[in-house]
Amino acid sequence: MTSLPMGIGAGPRPGHVGELHLRRFRAGELAGASHDQTASHIDSCGACRARLRMLDDEQRAFEREVPLARFTGGVERARRVPRTRPRRAWAWTATTVLCAAAGVVLVARTGVFEPASPPGTGLNQIKGTRSVEALIRIARPDGSDQRSAAPGTTAALRPGDRVRIGYRVPGVRHLIAVSLDDAGTITPLYPQSGAALPVVPRPEAMYLDDSVEFTGHGGERVWLVLARAPVTVAEVGRAVKTAVISAAGKSDGLGPIEIPGNQVESFSWHFDKP
Amino acid sequence: MTQGRKPQLRLIPGAKSGDPLRELYQKYGGSVYGRCVYILKDRSKAEDAMQDVFAKALEHFTGFRAEASPLTWLMKIATHHCLNLIRSERAPWRSRFKTETEARGSGHGGPQVFEARDLVHKLLAQFDLETQTAVIHYHVDEMTLDEVAALIGRSVPTVRKRLEDFQTLCEKEAPT
Numbered sequence: 426m427t428s429l430p431m432g433i434g435a436g437p438r439p440g441h442v443g444e445l446h447l448r449r450f451r452a453g454e455l456a457g458a459s460h461d462q463t464a465s466h467i468d469s470c471g472a473c474r475a476r477l478r479m480l481d482d483e484q485r486a487f488e489r490e491v492p493l494a495r496f497t498g499g500v501e502r503a504r505r506v507p508r509t510r511p512r513r514a515w516a517w518t519a520t521t522v523l524c525a526a527a528g529v530v531l532v533a534r535t536g537v538f539e540p541a542s543p544p545g546t547g548l549n550q551i552k553g554t555r556s557v558e559a560l561i562r563i564a565r566p567d568g569s570d571q572r573s574a575a576p577g578t579t580a581a582l583r584p585g586d587r588v589r590i591g592y593r594v595p596g597v598r599h600l601i602a603v604s605l606d607d608a609g610t611i612t613p614l615y616p617q618s619g620a621a622l623p624v625v626p627r628p629e630a631m632y633l634d635d636s637v638e639f640t641g642h643g644g645e646r647v648w649l650v651l652a653r654a655p656v657t658v659a660e661v662g663r664a665v666k667t668a669v670i671s672a673a674g675k676s677d678g679l680g681p682i683e684i685p686g687n688q689v690e691s692f693s694w695h696f697d698k699p
Numbered sequence: 700m701t702q703g704r705k706p707q708l709r710l711i712p713g714a715k716s717g718d719p720l721r722e723l724y725q726k727y728g729g730s731v732y733g734r735c736v737y738i739l740k741d742r743s744k745a746e747d748a749m750q751d752v753f754a755k756a757l758e759h760f761t762g763f764r765a766e767a768s769p770l771t772w773l774m775k776i777a778t779h780h781c782l783n784l785i786r787s788e789r790a791p792w793r794s795r796f797k798t799e800t801e802a803r804g805s806g807h808g809g810p811q812v813f814e815a816r817d818l819v820h821k822l823l824a825q826f827d828l829e830t831q832t833a834v835i836h837y838h839v840d841e842m843t844l845d846e847v848a849a850l851i852g853r854s855v856p857t858v859r860k861r862l863e864d865f866q867t868l869c870e871k872e873a874p875t
Contacts, residue, residue, distance in 0.1 A: 443841030
């Protein structure tokens with residue numbers, strides 16, 4: 426095919442990653458050589474990096490426009506009553522009701538706290554690369570009294586305190602956060618199962634959507650793992666377990682997480698629960 | 700990993716672990732909704748269409764998860780579903796887009812100001828469903844000929860012919 430007039434995209438762009446391929450990369454669908462080639466290209470190509478950021482922005486805009494509660498309600502409704510023709514009248518009413526409900530959820534999501542640029546930043550320097558940053562913000566349930574915690578430190582939590590994890594990456598990474606309590610329970614925080622979340626460089630620090638409240642007593646150690654290649658929650662769980670065993674079951678003083686065949690940067694924080 | 704013990708933390712707002720709808724929403728929601736908006740040009744209709752697409756994904760969830768690329772499957776279903784919706788409305792694309800173009804007015808730069816995708820969109824109205832589908836996957840998704848052919852179940856020469864027909868119209872009607 427020859428190219429179309431007016432600069433209209435004509436199939437795969439020579440020397441660049443096609444849009445669907447980029448979307449698949451963002452969704453964590455690529456693996457092996459395909460993933461590595463794509464990640465390497467994105468790291469070295471500003472245009473593709475910018476397009477990947479646009480896809481990231483597209484998802485964020487979608488989540489603002491169609492909150493999760495409205496999405497799930499709409500999909501469940503569509504499963505029950507397949508649409509064969511326009512039915513705007515009642516759909517509008519139902520959507521309005523769902524919007525009202527979603528508003529409550531939205532308040533719950535955004536009302537937790539909006540992290541500012543924190544001073545408590547963890548930097549990991551890998552030779553020849555810019556730094557990866559790992560961030561923690563702690564706040565009261567209403568978002569007040571915010572503070573940061575640097576990686577490798579211990580932070581005391583008060584009842585109801587909520588913790589939010591953030592990052593800034595110089596290249597494409599695959600993110601997983603897990604926690605380990607004093608009893609040896611390893612809990613996936615983000616995502617809760619499956620493959621890691623691919624994250625891309627952005628000028629500003631990014632924070633995970635969910636915040637975490639630690640309940641019970643004793644200590645809790647949180648790891649933020651940023652891998653160069655795709656990784657699963659199960660793999661990170663096994664790596665943490667290995668680290669725990671090598672440290673004789675004590676969560677204090679654990680070293681970095683290691684995953685064979687993958688270049689991983691890991692950060693950890695210890696929290697004293699109230 | 701220790702089993703049989705309730706973790707001493709809670710996620711806020713949290714969701715049921717492994718909630719398939721939440722996973723679909725976070726991974727694919729923006730892509731599918733964007734495709735529906737692109738074709739339908741109406742955010743309300745696009746949201747309905749997106750819900751239909753994800754409802755289909757849930758109905759065939761096991762097979763859907765087993766797809767080599769669930770995203771490609773979703774984009775194919777979304778494209779086909781939206782193109783069919785337009786056909787069922789019996790509103791010719793051409794007249795609809797003429798109206799849209801006029802409605803933009805000089806404040807938006809007038810009819811001359813089209814993004815490339817808008818032009819593709821406008822010209823699609825003159826083709827059959829299969830050509831429309833092939834054009835969108837090729838020009839918007841930037842899939843290769845081989846990929847498009849595999850996705851819509853046609854041979855590469857057939858897809859090439861469809862795209863060449865579209866190309867010919869583009870060269871004839873695209874503003875200079």
